[in-house]
Amino acid sequence: MSRQYRNEAQWRELISAFEQSGQSQVEFCAEQSISSAYFSQRRKALLSLDGAAFIAVKPTVSHAAFMSDPGSPSLTLRYQQTELALPLSVEPRWLAGLIKALSA
Known part of the structure; x- marks a missing residue:
């Protein structure tokens, strides 16, 4: 061929x-x-x-223990039964690396 x-x-x-x-x-x-x-x-x-679907992301108020100010806004990623809350100060490159690693 x-x-x-x-x-x-x-x-x-x-x-x-x-x-x-x-x-x-x-x-x-x-x-x-x-x-x-x-x-x-x-x-x-x-x-x-x-x-490959985009995951809905919206800022929310989180009371996670790891955050310095429990009332500060966070970025929450939800997919099926999994939820990940991150502070809005998270580095975009770090988040892109995390998503890339999880998709592999």
Whole structure:
């Protein structure tokens, strides 16, 4: 199979065509001259991007023991049954690193 480079939009079109085709992935890939393993990898990556949801974040007043002023506003992250309250003074890079580490 010759290698054809596709951008994200082209992969999305191809995946959409597959989903509307009614064919099995193996049949579709053979017809398109695409490696079915690579197609599966690209499809999974793009679907996981689509499924990545933003978590609602809102400042709240927290009475957590770790905060110096119990009445000071905090940033509360909630996902399913988990809640994390952070002071608004938290460094954005630290928070980005935490989210990146948790998503791995």
